[in-house]
Amino acid sequence: MEKLNLIKLTYNSDSTEGRGHSITIGYVRNDLVAQIIVDDPRFARFCVMGYHKPGSQNYQKRPETVMIYDSAGEFWDDHNPQAEARRRALAKLTPEDIKALGIK
Numbered sequence: 001m002e003k004l005n006l007i008k009l010t011y012n013s014d015s016t017e018g019r020g021h022s023i024t025i026g027y028v029r030n031d032l033v034a035q036i037i038v039d040d041p042r043f044a045r046f047c048v049m050g051y052h053k054p055g056s057q058n059y060q061k062r063p064e065t066v067m068i069y070d071s072a073g074e075f076w077d078d079h080n081p082q083a084e085a086r087r088r089a090l091a092k093l094t095p096e097d098i099k100a101l102g103i104k
Contacts, residue, residue, distance in 0.1 A: 001078065007029070008026075
């Protein structure tokens with residue numbers, strides 16, 4: 001299993017009012033590259049009503065973790081009820097709590 005921490009680039013399906021859902025354009029490996037892309041004037045075609053202002057399109061980039069599984073067994077090992085319960089419990093803790101408890 002490989003865990004990739006990427007930046008997802010998106011646009012809105014409703015380019016007139018921006019009330020649609022987000023559609024993924026692609027992924028980059030770091031935030032600096034994502035910022036360069038969304039600040040580029042050519043990115044206006046992905047903006048609602050074509051409105052583009054460098055530095056204001058940060059909502060069109062989001063961190064996302066992508067899991068790559070090499071087998072069905074690996075997928076199901078990671079998606080068993082105990083593993084999912086552990087993920088939900090850890091999501092409720094701050095990084096300081098996790099460190100204090102010696103977890104992970």
